[in-house]
Amino acid sequence: MKLPGPLTADQDKQLKTIQSSARHLLSLINDLLDLVKIESGKVDLTLERVVYQQLIDEVTSSLRPLAQGKGLRLEIQPCAGEIVLDTDRRALSQIAINLINNAIKYTAAGSVTVALCAAKPTDVRSPS
16 A cells, blocks of 8 residues: 555565465465365356456466566467457466466476467367
């Protein structure tokens, strides 16, 4: 709220890291609650139209400080067209967070690149 006065650039950066970590912890708590719901058979999915690129932008923004803390670059490889899914936004977001977080965790040096492209119908093969 900046009541005591303006923040320095370093303080602002640290505050953003704290906010990102808090959001991640809240997400973990929600995951635990979801596991309880799954075990009890009371899973409620809220389907909505989700623009995947926007979701990935949000997730990478929250995880970028973690990557930078390890000296890694977190990059997004954009898709040629917009990908829109009818899905549960929070569940898809959590899947992306888990995948990207693991990539950051197990990458020692260099970069982590997030890429997604829709498969063309001719690219999809049915099992033989």
